[in-house]
Amino acid sequence: MRQWIYQALCAIVLDGQYSNLYIRKHLNELDQKDQALATRIVYGTLQNLLFCEALWQPYVKRVQPKLGVLLSMSAYQLYFLDAVPAYAVIDEAVNIARKTAPKSAGFINAVLRKVDRREFRMPDDPIEALSLKSSVPLWLIRLWTAQYGAKKAEQCTMATTAILPVYVRRNPLRISKAAFENAPHIQRIGDDWIYIGHDLASDLLYQEGKLTVQETGSYQISQFVGPKAGDRILDACAAPGTKTTAMAECMNDQGWIDALDLHAHRVKLIQKDCRRLHLACIHPRVMDACAIDDLGLYDRILCDVPCTGFGVMARKPDIKCRLKPENIDEILPVQKAILSSCSQHLKAGGTLVYSTCTINKKENERQIESFLDAHPDFRLEAMQTLFPDQQHDGFFMARLKRVASK
Numbered sequence: 331m332r333q334w335i336y337q338a339l340c341a342i343v344l345d346g347q348y349s350n351l352y353i354r355k356h357l358n359e360l361d362q363k364d365q366a367l368a369t370r371i372v373y374g375t376l377q378n379l380l381f382c383e384a385l386w387q388p389y390v391k392r393v394q395p396k397l398g399v400l401l402s403m404s405a406y407q408l409y410f411l412d413a414v415p416a417y418a419v420i421d422e423a424v425n426i427a428r429k430t431a432p433k434s435a436g437f438i439n440a441v442l443r444k445v446d447r448r449e450f451r452m453p454d455d456p457i458e459a460l461s462l463k464s465s466v467p468l469w470l471i472r473l474w475t476a477q478y479g480a481k482k483a484e485q486c487t488m489a490t491t492a493i494l495p496v497y498v499r500r501n502p503l504r505i506s507k508a509a510f511e512n513a514p515h516i517q518r519i520g521d522d523w524i525y526i527g528h529d530l531a532s533d534l535l536y537q538e539g540k541l542t543v544q545e546t547g548s549y550q551i552s553q554f555v556g557p558k559a560g561d562r563i564l565d566a567c568a569a570p571g572t573k574t575t576a577m578a579e580c581m582n583d584q585g586w587i588d589a590l591d592l593h594a595h596r597v598k599l600i601q602k603d604c605r606r607l608h609l610a611c612i613h614p615r616v617m618d619a620c621a622i623d624d625l626g627l628y629d630r631i632l633c634d635v636p637c638t639g640f641g642v643m644a645r646k647p648d649i650k651c652r653l654k655p656e657n658i659d660e661i662l663p664v665q666k667a668i669l670s671s672c673s674q675h676l677k678a679g680g681t682l683v684y685s686t687c688t689i690n691k692k693e694n695e696r697q698i699e700s701f702l703d704a705h706p707d708f709r710l711e712a713m714q715t716l717f718p719d720q721q722h723d724g725f726f727m728a729r730l731k732r733v734a735s736k
């Protein structure tokens with residue numbers, strides 16, 4: 331199992347693969363009994379990567395990148411997982427080192443023994459300590475502090491290390507509330523439902539299209555659009571289709587939803603989920619939302635644009651490994667172009683929702699302000715930021731109305 335974890339982390343940290351895709355593709359190579367722990371160690375190491383590196387770096391001058399990954403995943407286990415004894419963690423790391431770089435086995439052993447024995451001292455500066463504790467880079471904490479204040483910045487920062495529940499939504503067209511409540515592996519927490527089984531893909535409830543995994547904030551966005559039976563809706567950036575299918579269920583599968591995505595392989599994911607959920611009103615298409623063919627006018631449009639994803643780093647911790655301050659503005663023109671292009675396809679009196687899964691005013695409020703400046707026939711109806719916390723991911727949504735006729 332440790333060898334599998336090591337390979338997974340090398341693929342994600344060093345080769346740039348996506349954690350969720352890698353795990354979905356390779357997890358069944360492990361015995362079922364090991365899958366939960368292996369997933370925990372991969373996600374935990376990624377969520378706490380800066381901190382794990384800081385645990386071993388004082389004892390190392392230079393190290394090959396792969397051995398750095400091995401030290402980080404071992405440091406994670408030594409520091410965060412009480413259930414695994416330290417000697418076992420170190421022995422496993424030495425075994426992996428023997429196989430991949432035999433001359434380094436003694437070095438790995440010596441460094442990990444020091445990590446295990448020595449107390450780690452946090453920096454005195456509170457922002458530096460927060461950055462290390464959360465493995466969120468300083469520049470992002472400063473950006474959040476400037477935009478939302480110190481308290482919210484700390485909340486967003488610490489949310490990136492949360493272990494979140496798997497939220498699910500009920501498909502009201504296929505299962506009653508009472509049957510859902512009594513279903514195995516489903517638990518109610520407040521107003522939310524969470525999945526507590528271990529193998530969703532082979533769960534009958536899932537296979538029969540009775541439930542879908544969806545964060546509560548993502549579901550809230552699909553309801554914010556206000557879909558009604560009979561509506562014509564454009565979902566401009568739809569794949570994998572989580573919000574599209576939530577809207578279709580809400581419409582009783584009556585009406586028409588054009589579900590666009592730029593990438594053919596991602597459009598296939600929408601098609602697959604429509605089949606699983608038995609939804610017929612969704613029409614997935616490969617299309618660039620910046621250059622929409624004439625598909626007619628819509629009652630409602632959802633622009634769930636690509637973004638930096640700062641609200642969902644707990645579930646997608648590899649975002650932390652790729653973050654570069656110089657890249658974060660690159661997405662702004664794409665978001666602006668999608669919003670502007672889609673707005674031309676809305677009926678007078680229609681509703682346009684712009685949403686992201688990021689916490690960054692440049693991608694959120696500023697985009698809305700600049701759109702409204704350039705489009706006097708739209709007015710803002712409602713706007714909300716859902717900040718990430720120890721239970722939930724973070725999202726932004728703004729609802730606009732087209733007032734003048736075309």
Ligand SMILES: C[S@@+](CC[C@H](N)C(=O)[O-])C[C@H]1O[C@@H](n2cnc3c(N)ncnc32)[C@H](O)[C@@H]1O
Pocket residue numbers: 548566567568569570571572573574590591592593596617618619620634635636637668
């Ligand atoms: C945030 S994700 C959408 C998530 C989706 N709405 C859901 O809830 O399942 C953004 C999507 O936009 C797509 N995308 C990026 N640029 C696009 C473009 N120019 N036109 C259409 N889709 C685009 C990406 O492929 C990605 O699937």
